[in-house]
Amino acid sequence: MSLDGRSDSGERVAKLRFNCYLLRDGLSEPVLALRAKYRPGGSQPMDPLPVTGSAPVGMVAYFRARSEKSPPWASALAEYFPGLSQAMNMSNRFVIFLPVDGRFFAVCFGYGSSTLDWAKVEANFGLRFAARRLEPDGLSDFRSRRVGASSRTQSVQIPFGGGLRDFDVPLDGEFVRKLAGRLNSDGIEIGESGIFIATDSIAFKAETNLNEIAEALRSMLEEVERLQPTEELQFVDALVPLRSKDPLVEDLETLLAAAIFPTSAQSIRRHLKDQRLAQLSEYVLEFSPPDSVNMDTVDHMQIFRGRDEDGASEVLDSASLSGLEIALGNMGGRYGRASLRSVRLMAIGDDGEPASGMMPLRDWLVFEVGTADTRYILTLGKWFSLDEDYTQRLNSDLSEIDHVTSILALPDWPRHLSETQYNAQVSKADLLCLDTVDVRPGDGDEVESCDFLHRDGYLIHVKKYSGSQTLSHLFSQGLVSAQLLASDNIYRKNFNEAVRQLDPSFLTTAEATPKFVTYAIGHVKNRSLPDDLPTFSKVNLRDFARRLRLSQVRPSLCRIQIV
16 A cells, blocks of 8 residues: 545645654553653643544544743853843654554644553564565665673765665664665555665654544554564564563563572572573673763763762773673672662763763673573673574574584683683694784785694684684684685785694695685583574674585584683
C-alpha cells in the first residue's frame, strides 16, 4: 500500500513527519505509557483531546499546551544584551495513541516523545523493521557501537546512498542504534520516497491520513513477524533488550556487583533471587567510557560516592579496571548492588573542567555472563540477552573452523610468563619461532608475520587471552600477514630470507603459498575454545575466518592451557 493519502475532494493533504513507537504488549490502556507526571492527575498532566468520527476507532490523543522558558544562554548574557530578556523557548507535547491489531503505537509530535515511559515502549521495533526492509543500496545514515570493551562508535552519513558491503562496514556484533535510508520495493511503501529513520521508533514523512498511517503500521507489525532480517543486519534481532524492572536484571546486576567489588563478592551473591544464576560464567568485565565522553580530551577520571561533588572522591590512576579497583579501595566502606548507581564517575578535561557529567559506575562498564548457548550483556548502561538461535548459529559457524590443538601440541603456558617469554621457551623440532623477527612489506612498516612457522605450513599467531581487544588484534594480525605473504613480493622475499637465516630447513615451507593461519589462544581453567569466548570475539573470529577463506587460506584454532 501507499501513504499518499488525499482528502475527500481529491486534493493532496499536508505531509508530516510521523515518529511512531510501538508500545509493549499487555498494557490495559495506552495512557499508562505516559510518564506518571504527564498522566491525568499528575503534576504536569496532558489534556485528552476529543477526536472526530473519521478518526481510527479506538484512537486517543493527549496534548500539553506550549510552555515558555528563558534559555540559559539568554539569562546568562542578559546583563550585556538587555534585549535577550524577550528570548523564550517554547515547547508543545502531542501524543496520538493509535490502535493497531490489538496493540498501540504512540505517534509523537513536538516534544511528545519526552512524555513516554520508556519501560512501556518496545525497544528496537524501528530497527527490526529496517533490518528486514532496508534497500541493499539505500543506506544513507547509520550509528552503531561495538559490543565489547572498545568504546568505538561508528556514525556514517552517505549523501547519495549506498550499501553496507560497499563501505566494508560489518554490523555483526554491533549495538545498532540508528539506521536511515530507503526501503526496498517488496512490501509496504512509506510516502513517495520510501525514506525512513529507524531507532526504537520508525519515523517517516507521509501525507496526513491517520487511517492509512494505521494501516501502514499494521503492515509493519506483520512484516516484522513474517520476514527474516537481511544477512548484514541479523544482529539487530539477536540483541534482545531487557526491561529495567525485570527481576533477571536485578540478579544480573548482583553478579556485576560481585565481579566489580570482589572483596564483598560472597555477601553480594547471597542476594541473588535465582541462585541458579550463580553458575553463569563471566566472559567480559572491562572499563569502557560512554559514547558522550571523548577520551582524547580527558586528563583524568574522578570517582565519587554520592550524587554530588561534595562527597568522598578519588582520582583514578588510570581509566581502567585496575585504576577503578585502587580508587574504590582508597575510598573504603562497603559496596553492593546499589553502589553501581551510587558510585559515580566524572571525566576531567585537560583544562581542569568537567568533560562529562557524573554518571553511574554501571554506565562505564561492559559485562557479559552466561553459558555457551545463553549470554547476557551490559553495554552503554543497558542490559541485553543474546537470542539463543543466533548464538547456536554462531557456534555452528565457528565449529567449521579446524581445531589443531592435538596436531601442534603446544606446551602449557606458565601464567607468570609474558607472550615473548613463552614463545622463547617453546622448543619443538617442527616449529620455527619468528616472534621477534622484523619483516617489512614494500611500504617499510613492520608487520609481524607470525609467532611460529610450523613445518606443515601453519602460520601460528599466539596470544594470552586477557580481553576481547587482545583477540581483535590477534585475528587482524593473522589476516594481514597472510594477505601480504600472498600479494606483496617484498614482504614475501623478506620473510623467506628471515626464515633462511634462522633455519634453512624451513625454507621450502616458507616459500609455499600460505595455506593455514592458526590462532593459538592461551586460556585458563577449563574454558573451551571458541565456545567460551566473549560474544564480540566470537563474532569477530567468524568474520576473520570468512575473510581468510576468501583469501584461499584455511583458518584454524589451537588452545594453550595456562597453568
